Amino acid sequence: MNRRKQMLIDIMAYEFTAIELNLYLDTHPGDERALDLYNQTVCILKELKRDYEDRYGPLTNFGDTGSEYPWRWVDEPWPWQLNFAD
Amino acid sequence: MWIYEKKLEFPVRVCTTNPKLAKVIITQYGGPDGELAASMRYLTQRYTMPTGRSKAVLNDIGTEELAHLEIVATLVYNLIKDASIEQIKAAGLDGYYADHDKALYFVNGDGVPWIAAYIQSKGDPITDLHEDMAAEQKARSTYEYLLQLSDDPGVSETLRFLRQREIVHYQRFGETLEHIYDFYSKPHYYFMGDHGK
Amino acid sequence: MYSRKQADDLARVHIEIQHFQRPWDPLTGLRRGTIFPVLYRPYNPKQHPLIPPDNGEYRGREAKVRGGRDYE
Numbered sequence: 001m002n003r004r005k006q007m008l009i010d011i012m013a014y015e016f017t018a019i020e021l022n023l024y025l026d027t028h029p030g031d032e033r034a035l036d037l038y039n040q041t042v043c044i045l046k047e048l049k050r051d052y053e054d055r056y057g058p059l060t061n062f063g064d065t066g067s068e069y070p071w072r073w074v075d076e077p078w079p080w081q082l083n084f085a086d
Numbered sequence: 087m088w089i090y091e092k093k094l095e096f097p098v099r100v101c102t103t104n105p106k107l108a109k110v111i112i113t114q115y116g117g118p119d120g121e122l123a124a125s126m127r128y129l130t131q132r133y134t135m136p137t138g139r140s141k142a143v144l145n146d147i148g149t150e151e152l153a154h155l156e157i158v159a160t161l162v163y164n165l166i167k168d169a170s171i172e173q174i175k176a177a178g179l180d181g182y183y184a185d186h187d188k189a190l191y192f193v194n195g196d197g198v199p200w201i202a203a204y205i206q207s208k209g210d211p212i213t214d215l216h217e218d219m220a221a222e223q224k225a226r227s228t229y230e231y232l233l234q235l236s237d238d239p240g241v242s243e244t245l246r247f248l249r250q251r252e253i254v255h256y257q258r259f260g261e262t263l264e265h266i267y268d269f270y271s272k273p274h275y276y277f278m279g280d281h282g283k
Numbered sequence: 284m285y286s287r288k289q290a291d292d293l294a295r296v297h298i299e300i301q302h303f304q305r306p307w308d309p310l311t312g313l314r315r316g317t318i319f320p321v322l323y324r325p326y327n328p329k330q331h332p333l334i335p336p337d338n339g340e341y342r343g344r345e346a347k348v349r350g351g352r353d354y355e
Contacts, residue, residue: 009097013309016095019150020306020318023254026142027261031303041309059092079092080160085099085240096313216296234328246326250316253324260298267295 005084007052011059014045088149095153096247099240100164105177108165109195110235114158114248116192116200119224121158125151127205127221131214137269140211143262144218147255154248159190161241212270215263222256225249 021038028034049059057072058065067073114120128148135141166179166188174183182197192200206217229249236242304321312318315325 005097008093009310009313011093012095012097013313016313017306017309017318019095020254020312022146023143023150023258024301024303024319026139026146027258027265028301028303029139033303037306060089062089064089073092079094079156080163082094082098083100083164084097085101219296230326230328233326247314247316249326250322250324254317254319254322257301257322260296261300263296264298264300 004056005082007048007055008082009084011045011048011052014041014048017041018045088152094157094160095150096157096244098157098160098164098244100161101238101240102165103168103173104165104238104241105169105173105179107236107238107241108162109177109179109182111158111165111232111241111245112162112190112193113195114225114228114232115155115162115190117194117198117228118204119221119228120194121151121155121225122192122200123204124221124225125149125155126202127207128218130205130207131218134207134209135211135214136266139265140215140262143258147258150251150255154251157244157248161244162190163188165238165241211266212263215259215266218259219256219263222252222259226252226256 018038018041021034021041024034025031025038053059053065057075058067061073116122125148128144128151132141132144132148135144166174169177169188171183174180182191182193185191194200206214208214208217226249229245229252233242233245233249236245301319301321304319306312306318307315307320309318315323317323
């Protein structure tokens, strides 16, 4: 569980940066530095997510990534079951 | 449309079983200034925002509030799930338990159920954005009061995150209001499909 | 629908638009709830609600003794 949680924390961190830049860009659409940083973050995030999904199954459904057999989307734990205190 | 990502926005940790704390935190789930109110308010106001930017801001902050709703639910779920009946009674949650066991429900800290009157969607974007800024301040204050009540360090860390998000959202809504004032102070010529980005 | 006159009312919200600055690294940003230092407002439950903190940190009487801002 430790590696899984560590990988999730990395994804959360980069995705949070992306969310912050997303909101900033919504009110500053002409800010080139912010947009560059956003695009860089997207690249890193894609790789982190792919590594995570290779090990632990898809992070999204609705056609974004594939799944091994049997359908891994239904696997536990679901996000509210992961306590980062353990 | 919405895609769900199977992870939380923040690594939540809950250090204790504490139904007493859960009882107050649930107000940010189903209470007047909680994340359900926030997300529904912004997602329902977004339809009538006049510019692409304002639609984007309402859409994106509304979506993030759904992620926060999930975080609050995770806090309540983990604070309650291992509680004994004695702990539940001592926390004053026996009434809630009778109706919901340990499940989540949209109520405030006193069990008052959520109501659509908590939100407004007035159509006038200046009005709506003032409501949104007020909502973010109310949420921030509520998180501060919850931080005063919390004695679980993991829970407090999460509450601090959620509180800081409200401050950032307030700034974004403020910037959007400025943009809307700007938008309405200039003459616009409308052609087919041109809605003044 | 919306007249120009209303936009020139006396009572009016004044907003400072944020300028871009180098953000914190992702993990620091996640921990603090924002990647932008200028928006960071840490909360101490024991601090006085109406006294503004210095740089987001409450130093109480010490700030005055060390030549900080005089509130009196």
